[in-house]
Amino acid sequence: MKNLLLLILMTLGLYASEVSWFTSYVEGSQAAKEQQKPMLVFMNKPGCGSCAYMKENVFTDPSVIEYLNNNYISISLDIHTNDAPKDLQVKVTPVFYFLNADGSEAQERLLGGKTAPFFLKLLKKANTPAK
Secondary structure, eight states: OHHHHHHHHHHHHHHTTSOOEESOHHHHHHHHHHHTOOEEEEEEOTTOHHHHHIIIIITTOHHHHHHHHHHOEEEEEETTBOOOOGGGOOSSSOEEEEEOTTSOEEEEEEESOOOHHHHHHHHHHHTSOOO
């Protein structure tokens, strides 16, 4: 019984140790509609230094991971090969779109890498209903 409990706790720890990314806009947007959650769309490309910074320093931060996994549908797309709508296509990276569950813009898009505390603040702001 103790081994089973330990295994469950370890599994939960592993689950929360990384952002749960969709790599398809179509699948992610469908999940957002079903779960009524906003979307974070991370447009990136191989060889992008700021994209690597975000992956290595921001999307590994426990506070960011927890907030994203609990409050967003996170979608990571390569700008060269993706299924995002034409109005989300970009030529520079990284670009972040904060979208409502229906695909409408919740907040203006963000360009460039940011620190974990700054990015977490933006995530919370974009997920707060307008007054």
